[in-house]
Amino acid sequence: MGKNIEGKELGKGIRQRDNGLYDARTQINGYEIHISNFNLSLLKQEFNQLKKEAKKGNAIVFTSYKMNQWFEEWFRTYKSAQLKTSSLVPVQSKYYRIFGNNFGDKNIKEVLSIDIQNCINEYLKTDKSLSELKSAFDNLSECFLFAKANKIIKENPCDIISIPRVQQTPKNQELSYLTAEEETEFLDALKNDWYYEMFYTLMNTGMRVSELCGLKWKDINFRNKYINIERQLICQYYKGKKMYFDTPKTQSGYRKIPFINNMDAVLKSQYKKISERKLELNEKWRCTDEEYSELVFYSTMGSPLTKDTVERAATAAVRKINKDRIEYDKFKKVHPHMFRHSFAVKCYENNIDVKTTQTILGHSNFTTTMNIYTHVSDDDIATQVIKLNDFK
Secondary structure, three states, rough: OEEEOOOOOOOOEEEEOOOOOOEEEEEOEEEEEEEEOOHHHHHHHHHHHHHHHHOOOOOOOOOOEHHHHHHHHHHHHHHHHHHOHHHHHHHHHHHHHHHHHHHOEHHHHOOHHHHHHHHHHHHHOOOOOOOHHHHHHHHHHHHHHHHOEEEEOOOOOOOOOOOOOOOOOOOOOOOOOOOOOOOOHHHOOOOOOOOOOHHHHHHHHOOOOHHHHEEEEEHHEOOOOOEEEOEEEEEOOOOOEEEEEEEEOHHHHHHEEEEEOOOHHHHHHHHHHHHHHHHHHEEEEEEOOOHHHOOOOEOOOOOOOOOHHHHHHHHHHHHHHHHHOOOHOOOOOOOOOOOHHEEEEEEEEEEOHHHHHHHHHHHHHHHHHHHHHHHHHHHHHHHHHHOOOOOO
């Protein structure tokens, strides 16, 4: 017999938590019944009804899981085992942003197809990624399917949902990258800037920003002139800030990038810059964790780099370039991934075969690299066609 917080008998399978919430739990014919309510009378009514249904073998909801509670249960016991550590937070945050924040407080048995469809319709009114929506919806459907398999619900409300197909990126969509002239202008604006060497490295290695953030001095082989990529530094925000090292994005991410252009001198300059800044800041140097003590790149105060830090530095550089420019001549907006595209374009312009470029960039899919080459090739054709107008 369960008891309340005052010691009074409540009946078999019923107890009261310290916060006043009543719990009722039992198992009948293989069905687990577990419900909660602050109202004891209502709890007993529902508990008795559910026990009757269970004895009849009716597959109805026998728990009082809120939708978000069930999502976390599904995610912990099933989904997380399938994912890389760096993918855990994106899956959770997309669910809450699109669905959980809208109907997460509902009992799972009360979530209807129309609730899900309304969330999708609202999302479609924005200019956000369709692929993000599709990914979040697929996970939601899996979550409900898991509940159905465990006799938590009778039907999956996602089964009749209408969601647009993710459109393929048009071949002729503008590729975002910097030309050789734009790279030179960008770096010129950063002369004597703390982040000069960082941007030079991004431009001349094609590294992902997370790989650059996780680069350690032991990864630099000055004798044989290459950079060894074997980790990335992930910074995620979900119930607080979390930073950790992870393996490369794919198996192809493990690679050696040869020194290109002036990389040898730039990296040595970076080593000297870091050593001097540590002495200058002394106890104000922020990186005190041994795990992050041998990174190649840091913020100005010695914190490990994040994507946000790189983005802010790029924005500051563009702002400096545009300071004395007139409106129509403004420098283009720069985001960190552009440097990866720019590197691929330079490989194309210097007749580096696509397979070699794929290896250096760490693309697992040949098509990803080929799409960049094809786009640049189309641009070249367009440029050459203009010359036809000069034919006599």
